Amino acid sequence: MCANLVANYKKRLTSVIANMGFQYWCQGQRTERPQTSQPSAPLGVTVTALPHASLTVEPHWSPIYTGETVSLRCGLSGGYTDWQYHWYKDGKRIEDAQPAGHTVTGDKLSITAVSVSDGGKYHCEGQRADRPLSSQRSDPVSLSVSGVRPRPFLTVSPLGQIFEGDSVTLRCEVTARPTATVSVSPKRPWYPGETLTLRCQISGSLSG
Incomplete structure (x- = not known):
């Protein structure tokens, strides 16, 4: 009498590198006869990089002067939808601090009546309920705010005395x-x- 035996073994892969392909196969071994199984068919695994976030600032000039309005927009590659955006300033998440004058609307962060303390390095990232669950963080963008306006x-x-009929510039x-x-x-x-x-x-x- 023969009995069918199905064994399951799971291996977790960590720290995989994006844009690299791998070929995997498995084979079973045991102490009794038969001591080995046939090797499985090879399985190809391709690792895809997470979508990359890009951060832009409007207006584009620098420095920004106190009292102006600044808009930061987070763009995500890959064509995926339903992103929830998170914003960071100097490594700390802005939503946790809830600073006054900061409004998040979709992929845009607006800062009204910007102050000198709003200056720093900003970056953004996206999260969603389906795979891929998150994006890569954007490269940091520096926001420079000046409290002294040009004069x-x-x-x-x-120069000097000007007479009737003279041209003046x-x-x-x-x-x-x-x-x-x-x-x-x-x-x-x-x-x-x-x-x-x-x-x-x-x-x-x-x-x-």
Whole structure:
């Protein structure tokens, strides 16, 4: 009398690498006769990368000035739908902090009346109920917020007394606030008795 024996064995694969293909097959062994089974037919396994998130900022210029409205939009590749979007600032999820003036609508995060504290590195990711359950996080995007707006300067040409019938040119020029940076020479390490040179450099379009 013969008996049919079906054995199940499961192996979990961890840390698989995307965009790589594998061929698997299995074979059973035991101490009694028959000691081995025939090998199974090969099974091909292809690992696909998770959809990649991309983050864009509107307006595109930098810096953003306090009081303006900023929109961040999260795009996801792969053609999948029903995504729920999550937003992060400096590695911390924004929804957990619930900051004032932040509104999430679908794939867009809007920040109204932006402040200097809103500056930082942002990224986003998507999650869904079906496979794939999540996306890759987007590359970080830096948001720079300035509390000092550029100052306009008005000039008139020609200078001095202007007479009836003269041509007059008024020019309005907007310049960025100059910034100062300090450097030291020689560079670290510094040792007792050495002479250090500090240099202050002013950058910007103003002169004088």
